[in-house]
Amino acid sequence: MLSTQAVSEMYGRELVDLRKESRWEFLNMLFSVSEAVAYMQMVDRLDEGAISADVGPLDYKGLYKAVGNALFRAHVEGQLKSEIMSKPELFIEPDPELPLALLDQKEAGKRLLLIANSDYHYTDKMMQHSFNRFLPNDMDWRELFDMVIVSARKPEFFQMSHPMYEVVTGEGLMRPCVKARPGGLYSGGSAQMVENSLDIHGDEILYVGDHIYTDVSQSKVHLRWRTALICRELEEEYNALIRGGGHRATLIELINQKEVVGDHFNQLRLAMQRRTKGRPAQTLAATHMDDKDLTESIQKLLIVMQRLDQKIAPMLEADGEHFNRRYADIYTSRVSNFLHYRPFMYFRSQEQTLAHDSYSSYHPKLSKSPGSL
Known part of the structure; x- marks a missing residue:
């Protein structure tokens, strides 16, 4: 990682508009991590001349598209999901408290919805593995939710109206339908359909998701739904806050010291400015100082502030790394x-x-x- 100073020296005041720069790609979800790693590895192979000529001539941009297309095919054609469904225990970290938390919400009178982009077979397999063993009395995951929507096509789900189908068999056979009903299992549809079916709207809904754009941003902007973002990194931030309590107390003490020294320094500096202009008005800190004492004091305080800055700057940077920008409610x-x-x-x-x-x-x-x- 480049230091803040190195970034400043290299790029200075150069402005980059990510909306207009075609050489930038947004990697804003966990699936993008594998895409980035695969691309970095292929860049090395391209530089080494290790990519077969059969693939065709590739520059870095063309290589990125090729990697993206390969991952897209693996995702859409079902190769990735088939492997996950065959051995879900290798890919799912169980959370026994998750189904119980939702059960508390349901029994308190909340209406729970599951809205997934995945198809019915994948959703059912993952939910059975993640939920059923932790629910009481042989309860099935479907019994938790007042409505389940698969193949939702988010973020379009929040903006457009797609055809809606009811899933009517365990094999996933579907039939067209016009209006959803509580307790149903559906494919496609839209957020507007959800509001109409349940006779609720806007801030009566709390939408919980883990993708800033697909989940949180679109549901909030277009529908004014309240949003909750699932961000696993918060656990690391919380632990860092606990571990960094002493560090933060020291940082605050140094900042307070600099404020006191800085105020004294500015009073002396103002007094010097007034004397230079031949005005008698003095600041409180410089009332009993002659010109020589004033000059020496300013120089000493400047050195003290510089030393405080040398301690504070790296501590602030380290402290700031514990936190991310926030987008949800x-x-x-x-x-x-x-x-x-x-x-x-x-x-x-x-x-x-x-x-x-x-x-x-x-x-x-x-x-x-x-x-x-």
């Missing part, structure tokens, strides 16, 4: 965290604070009050 690392709250809890984001605000700005930015999601 609320954030949690996994759905099962809801199990630790009463299902009647209403969550809302706190008012945002700035870097120079009080120590409370380091507290988790999530508050709660009685009510209903």
